[in-house]
Structures are given as structure tokens and as C-alpha cells.
Amino acid sequence: ILSRTGFDVLTAATGLEALDLLKEKSIPIILLDLKMPGMDGMEVLKHIRQLDATILVVVITGFATVETAIEAMKQGAYDFIPKPFEPEQLRIVVKRAAEKLQLTREAQALEQERNQTLADLNTEKTRIRTVIESLPNGVGVVNANGQVVLLNPAFLRLLDLPPDTAA
Numbered sequence: 658i659l660s661r662t663g664f665d666v667l668t669a670a671t672g673l674e675a676l677d678l679l680k681e682k683s684i685p686i687i688l689l690d691l692k693m694p695g696m697d698g699m700e701v702l703k704h705i706r707q708l709d710a711t712i713l714v715v716v717i718t719g720f721a722t723v724e725t726a727i728e729a730m731k732q733g734a735y736d737f738i739p740k741p742f743e744p745e746q747l748r749i750v751v752k753r754a755a756e757k758l759q760l761t762r763e764a765q766a767l768e769q770e771r772n773q774t775l776a777d778l779n780t781e782k783t784r785i786r787t788v789i790e791s792l793p794n795g796v797g798v799v800n801a802n803g804q805v806v807l808l809n810p811a812f813l814r815l816l817d818l819p820p821d822t823a824a
Contacts, residue, residue, distance in 0.1 A: 684712065713754040714734045716737045735757075
């Protein structure tokens with residue numbers, strides 16, 4: 658179902674096998690059955706959360722109860738699909754998870770861009786302040802409210818103000 662939709666699909670028969678696979682590869686979305694040989698799905702979910710909290714885990718189970726769904730969500734599951742399900746339901750949930758990942762990546766990229774812009778503005782502000790303070794002519798800068806925000810040393814000397822006069 659998911660391969661035909663363009664997703665790369667890896668499988669693991671047990672929870673331990675899945676956790677080993679996670680240590681080797683970056684897997685952004687996991688479909689996790691609660692009933693598996695060896696380790697149950699809830700325990701696997703806890704281990705996944707410890708390995709990488711950004712992985713979106715969709716719990717799938719034939720033993721769906723409201724309590725199970727609530728517990729899975731409390732443990733950090735992204736969504737919950739009871740069996741039996743229609744292929745379209747699976748496609749919708751996985752597509753929504755992929756969109757969430759894409760939006761998260763875009764938000765992180767915008768945050769990095771914002772931080773870089775703020776750093777660049779701060780650097781530019783420092784440069785301008787350095788140039789103004791080193792000018793031989795007196796310079797005073799006021800904001801839109803008419804408040805003095807910058808005075809260079811030459812300006813302070815022109816007005817006979819003490820060097821520690823704050824803008």
C-alpha cells in the first residue's frame with residue numbers, strides 16, 4: 658500500500674529487530690503493531706521514544722480499546738489505527754505524518770534562517786555603532802519618538818558632556 662504511494666518501506670518481524678534497524682537507519686515514521694513476538698509494542702514504543710523523540714509512531718492493533726489508544730498516545734504515539742482498516746485510512750494517516758515531518762523541517766529551517774538574520778543584524782548594528790563612535794564629527798541619533806539612542810564621543814565633547822553620559 659505505502660510502496661505504491663512512493664514511500665520507502667522497511668519491515669521488522671520483532672520489536673528487537675525494529676530497534677536494531679533504528680540504530681542503523683534514520684526512520685521518520687514507524688507503523689507499530691502492539692502484539693508482536695518477544696517484546697510488545699508498548700515496550701518498543703518506549704524504546705523508540707528514548708532513541709529518537711522526533712520519530713512519528715503510528716500504532717496499529719487488532720486489539721483496539723479506548724484505554725489502549727489513550728496509553729499509546731500518552732507514550733508518545735502520533736496516531737492509532739485499529740485493525741481491520743481500509744488501505745485509504747492507512748495512506749491518509751501516513752501522508753498526514755509525512756506532511757507533519759515536512760512542516761517541522763520547514764519550521765526548523767525558518768528558525769535557523771531567523772536566527773542567522775538576527776545575528777547578521779546584530780553584527781551590522783555593532784559595525785555601524787563602531788563607525789559612528791569613531792567619527793571625528795559629533796553624531797547623535799534619535800528614534801522615532803525623539804529619544805536619543807546613540808551619542809558618539811565627539812558629540813559629547815562638543816556639548817561638554819561627561820564621557821559616561823548614557824544615550
